[in-house]
Amino acid sequence: MDKKQSLLALSAIAIGTAAYNILKPVKSNVAVVDDLDLDRYMGVWHEVARLDFFWEKDLTDVTATYTKLSNGKIQVINRGFDQKSKKWKQRIGKAKPLGDPKDGALKVSFFGPIYAGYNIVHIDEDYKYALIFGSNTDYMWILSRDVDVPENIKQKYVQYASRSGYATQKLVWTKHEQ
Template identity: 30%
Template sequence: MTRLAAVLAALLAFAASVAGAETYRDRSVAISAVPALDIDRYLGRWYEIARFPNRFEQGCVGVTADYALRDDGQVSVTNTCRKGALDGPVTTAEGVARVEGPGKLTVTFVPWLPFARGDYWVLYIDEGYTVAAIGTPRGKTGWILARQPRIGADMRARAEAALAANGYDTSKLIDVAQDPR
């Protein structure tokens, strides 16, 4: 396939995925990221506790996200998924995040497409940086993340409350299986 054909195919796939994605957030509700995010404390491994269904994580369990500071000041993102079962095949996606403002990042997994960036807003993070709720202004994706593969009901409730306060329908969240350790 020629480079132009590959670019056009990627553009069409990206447009189709954006156009067809369900919205989980009432966009008439104002969305707000946390007023301050210490990116150094945010770095490291996060376990996906729950997510809103999305095409790119279909069938994924045991999902983790690893964030590391790059020399250029941006953040490397490595998402890992086990397909179908906790002992299933591992797939990874490598991306780059850029801090856009307090609690606001943009992420891309296709760096050669400058407009293929997605919003990634931290809507809630506890004081110890152990649980976070992530969302987007368009409301097509969202996650509850934690430093451990399991969290207590009280922490889950706080993360869900932050999503709900930002217009998300938390009844649409799906739990993500994690290794019980």
């Protein structure tokens, strides 16, 4: 590919990315928590369950670490152990509130300028357990500060997700073995 073709390809990608972000902005269509304390949310969360997708396929011991940055954004480090390759896998992204930082509606990106919804729909008063919905019903996570979660919390979150249209029978319950 010569310089002219490379420039055209890069221009097409830039225009496509801009159009995507303009025409399909991240929106929260679910009721999110409205009294979120972002500082308390920061730190390490263990994935308890998820609706599986390509990046997390075959992962155990999944954690998400959130760190508030000086520019107001949040660094996100997702990490898990790949059972097939027997290696740790990590992805670093960024997140930021969609509007009022007290609302649980954020957007997250692991692919440059393309963002997806990250909606905190339930969190307990001690910030030990959280239920997260994505931009659509394909993405859902139950998170905890510890790997062990009381059964009543799991059931509460699963029932809420089911009533909200999520295919909870497809949940992958994350193993923590490493």
